[in-house]
Amino acid sequence: MSKNRRVVSAMRPTGCLHLGHYYGVLLDWLKLQEEFDCWFFVADWHALTDNLDTTNLEHYVDEMVIDWLASGVDPDKAVIFVQSAVPSHAELHLLLSMVTPLAWAERCPTFKDKVNNIKKENISYGLLGYPVLQTSDIVLYKGTDVPVGEDQLPHLEISREVVRRFNFLFAPVFPEPKPILSSIPRLLGLDGRKMSKSYDNCIYLSEAPREARKKVMGMFTDPKRLYRKDKGRPHVCNVFSYHSIFEPVNSKEIEKQCLEAGRGCKDCKNELGDIIQKFLTEFQKKRDGFKDKSLIRDILKKGTEKARIEAEHTMREVKKAIRFI
Numbered sequence: 001m002s003k004n005r006r007v008v009s010a011m012r013p014t015g016c017l018h019l020g021h022y023y024g025v026l027l028d029w030l031k032l033q034e035e036f037d038c039w040f041f042v043a044d045w046h047a048l049t050d051n052l053d054t055t056n057l058e059h060y061v062d063e064m065v066i067d068w069l070a071s072g073v074d075p076d077k078a079v080i081f082v083q084s085a086v087p088s089h090a091e092l093h094l095l096l097s098m099v100t101p102l103a104w105a106e107r108c109p110t111f112k113d114k115v116n117n118i119k120k121e122n123i124s125y126g127l128l129g130y131p132v133l134q135t136s137d138i139v140l141y142k143g144t145d146v147p148v149g150e151d152q153l154p155h156l157e158i159s160r161e162v163v164r165r166f167n168f169l170f171a172p173v174f175p176e177p178k179p180i181l182s183s184i185p186r187l188l189g190l191d192g193r194k195m196s197k198s199y200d201n202c203i204y205l206s207e208a209p210r211e212a213r214k215k216v217m218g219m220f221t222d223p224k225r226l227y228r229k230d231k232g233r234p235h236v237c238n239v240f241s242y243h244s245i246f247e248p249v250n251s252k253e254i255e256k257q258c259l260e261a262g263r264g265c266k267d268c269k270n271e272l273g274d275i276i277q278k279f280l281t282e283f284q285k286k287r288d289g290f291k292d293k294s295l296i297r298d299i300l301k302k303g304t305e306k307a308r309i310e311a312e313h314t315m316r317e318v319k320k321a322i323r324f325i
Contacts, residue, residue, distance in 0.1 A: 007036045007180070008143030010043040010083065013060035014051065017067045018202035019276075020195035023187045023245060026071040028147050029078075032180070038078035039141050039307070040068070042300075045083050045090075046134070049127045065296050067205050070286040081303035083137065088311035092136035093129070095318060099165050100132050109154050135159040139174040140311050147180045171321035173314075187245060190219050192238045206287065209280040213273040216242075221265040232258035232265070239268045246275050 009029065011021065032038050042061050048054070065080065073080065083089055105111065108131045126133075138146055138159055148156055156179050163174045188194065189201030196202070203212045222237045224230075234240035234255045244251040257263040290296065 005036050005144045006142060007032050007038045007145045007147065008041075008138045008141050008177075009038075009147050010041045010046070010137060011064060012043045012047045013057060013064050014047050015060060015197045016063055016204045016206050018195055018197075018204045020187045020189070020202065021067070022071060022205060023184050024149065024182060025147070026068065026073065027184055028180075028182055029068075030072045031183075032147060033074060033077040036145065039143070040073060040078050040080050041137070041303075041307070042082045043137070046130065049124065049130050062293060062296055063206060065300065066287055066290045069290045069299075070205075070283060075299045075303060079303045079306050080299055081307040082300055085300075085304040086140075086307045086311050088140055088308070088315050089133070089136055091315060092140050092311075092318065093133045095322070096136055096139075096162055096166065097129060097132050099169060100135075100162050104158055104161060105129060105131055107154075108158060109151070131155055131158045132162065135162045138177050139163060140314050141307070142175055142314065143177050144175050145180050146177045147182065149182050149186065153179055170323075173317050173321050185241070185245060188238055188241060190215055190238075192220050203276065203280075205280070205283060207280070209277040209284070212280055213277045216273040216276055217269050219269060219272075221268070225265060228264040229261055231261045234258045237265075237268075239265065239272055242272050242276075243268065246272070246279070 009025070009032075011017070011025065017026075029038070029040060042064065044057065044061060047057065047060075061082070068080070069075075105128050110130060111128060134155060135158070146156055146159075156177060160176045163176050167174060189196060189199055190203070191199065191201045193199055193201060203215055216239075219239050219242075221239050222233045225232045237258070240251070240254065240258065243254050247254075254263070254268065258268070
């Protein structure tokens with residue numbers, strides 16, 4: 001393990017986790033926890049930036065952590081904690097907001113996208129300040145590396161700019177966090193768009209395996225392949241993209257058969273449905289071993305205590321740099 005490099009990463013508890021989370025985030029976390037000093041947290045404050053309905057928040061927190069543990073995230077190898085249980089996140093967010101120009105926050109891609117989809121009067125200060133809170137999340141623990149997808153690189157660059165400005169104005173307290181790009185191809189939703197709960201195009205880690213199989217049978221394939229005898233175009237087929245991730249060894253043969261019309265779209269869906277049904281059946285057996293709420297609470301309590309100690313140490317450095325009494 002490289003003790004000189006610290007990875008900080010989080011997920012928002014806004015609903016049940018899906019296959020996109022597993023392949024896009026969790027598999028990377030498993031590799032990172034073997035190599036780096038990792039801090040993984042529940043970003044429950046971030047969940048409020050665009051949705052104030054907290055009815056199921058506690059449930060989503062529990063279910064998300066269960067999925068982490070079932071995936072192999074190990075509390076003995078990584079610190080697992082809850083953002084809102086560490087008040088220093090908010091304190092540092094406030095201080096960093098003082099050195100962050102408004103234009104930096106407004107150019108954040110996430111902010112731009114959400115502004116286009118909601119009424120102006122519903123745009124909250126919290127949504128605008130999202131990248132500043134994200135920065136505090138990272139640098140509060142002196143994070144040196146952050147796992148991100150390519151679409152998140154602009155967000156991390158804002159954090160790097162905020163760090164540079166704070167260090168220049170006061171003292172070199174924080175390292176500039178560097179990106180670790182995901183090593184796994186992006187898994188799209190069932191309809192070919194980004195996998196998202198809002199699009200209702202997900203396969204959830206906790207859903208019934210047979211129901212997931214039914215979803216696979218309704219997936220989009222090559223729109224120009226109308227008949228079984230037509231040659232396929234696997235590079236535009238979403239079902240094939242799943243095959244290339246779930247069974248990379250066999251995907252070359254599947255690609256060859258598709259190009260030569262040696263297999264039909266239904267054949268591909270049936271095979272993929274079987275694979276996903278088996279995967280979810282095995283995954284949910286692992287989930288069953290972590291459904292004791294007292295176990296989840298104990299893991300989060302221990303991790304949060306470690307996080308508080310680390311955060312308070314950083315805040316003492318920050319206040320000294322700013323020359324607070």
